[in-house]
Amino acid sequence: MMKRTSLLVALLLMPALAQAWPWSKDMANQISIKPQESPDPAHPGMYPFPSRSVPVPGTTVLVEDLDAAKKMSNPVVPDEQSVQKGKHLFEIYCTPCHGFKGYGDGLVGKKLIMQPFNLSYTNTMHSWKSPDYPDGYIFGYMTLGGAVMPSYANDLSPTERWNVVNYVRKVLQKAPPGYVAPQSN
Ligand code: HEC
Numbered sequence: 161m162m163k164r165t166s167l168l169v170a171l172l173l174m175p176a177l178a179q180a181w182p183w184s185k186d187m188a189n190q191i192s193i194k195p196q197e198s199p200d201p202a203h204p205g206m207y208p209f210p211s212r213s214v215p216v217p218g219t220t221v222l223v224e225d226l227d228a229a230k231k232m233s234n235p236v237v238p239d240e241q242s243v244q245k246g247k248h249l250f251e252i253y254c255t256p257c258h259g260f261k262g263y264g265d266g267l268v269g270k271k272l273i274m275q276p277f278n279l280s281y282t283n284t285m286h287s288w289k290s291p292d293y294p295d296g297y298i299f300g301y302m303t304l305g306g307a308v309m310p311s312y313a314n315d316l317s318p319t320e321r322w323n324v325v326n327y328v329r330k331v332l333q334k335a336p337p338g339y340v341a342p343q344s345n
Contacts, residue, residue, distance in 0.1 A: 185314065194222065229300025230292075236319060238326035246327025249320055253312060254279075262332035274308040279328055281335040284342050288333045298325045 193199045223229045236242050251260070257269035262279035269276040277285065279298075286293060302321045305311035312321065335341070 197222070223300055223303045226297065226300045226304060229303060230294055230296045232296035232299060234295040234299070234322055234325060236322035236326060238330050242323045242326045243330050245320070246323035246325070247331065249316060249324050250327050250332075253315065254324070257309070262328065272308055276309070280332045281339065281341075287341070288329075295322075295325050295329065298328055 198204050223232075254262075255266055257264070257266040257272070257276040258279050259265040259269070259276075263282065264276040264278045266276065277283070281288065299318075299321050301309065302312045302316065302324065303318075304313070316324065
C-alpha cells in the first residue's frame with residue numbers, strides 16, 4: 161500500500177503530469193501581448209505591417225505550422241558570416257542527432273525510436289531542391305520540432321535559425337561536382 165501511494169505521489173510530481181513542462185516557457189506564457197499579436201481580442205491575429213515597411217530580422221516570429229513556415233522567405237542573406245554562424249550553431253545543436261555532415265548519423269540520433277532525417281545532399285527521401293522543401297521548411301522544423309525532434313524556438317533566435325538554414329543549404333546540401341543523385345520518389 162505504502163509503495164503504491166509513494167508511486168502515485170512520485171507520478172503526480174512529474175513535471176509532465178503536473179502540466180509544468182516545458183518549464184522553459186513559463187515566464188513567456190503570461191497575459192502580456194506578444195510581438196505580432198493583436199491587442200484587440202475582437203480582432204485576433206497579426207496586425208498587418210505598415211505599407212513599405214520591412215520586417216527586421218531579429219524580431220520574434222510566431223509560426224502557426226509547417227505550412228505557414230514554408231511560405232516565409234529567408235530574410236538573412238547567406239553570406240560567409242551567416243554561414244559561419246550557422247555552422248557554429250549547427251555543430252552545437254544539431255550534430256548530436258543529425259551528425260556533422262547532416263547525414264542523420266549522430267550518436268544520440270542512433271538511440272532514438274525514429275532516426276533523424278538526412279539533411280544533406282545525399283537525402284534519398286526527397287529532393288532538397290524541390291519547392292516543397294524551401295528554406296522556410298527547415299526554419300519551421302527548427303521552430304516547431306517534429307514527432308521526435310524537439311523545438312529549438314527557445315534556444316535559437318529567429319536570426320540564428322536562419323543562419324543555421326543558410327549553413328545547411330550552402331554547405332551540407334551542396335553536392336560535390338559530378339554527384340549524381342540516386343532516384344528518389
Ligand atoms: C534529439 C535529436 C535531434 C536534434 C538535436 C535535432 N533533430 Fe532534426 N530531426 C530529428 C528527428 C528524429 C527527425 C525526424 C522527424 C521527426 O522527428 O519528426 C528530424 C527531422 C528534421 C528535419 C526534417 C527533415 C526532412 O527531410 O523532412 C529538419 C529540417 C531538421 N530535423 C533540422 C534540424 C536542425 C537544423 C537541428 C538543429 C537546430 C536539428 N534538426 C536538431 C532529431 C533531431
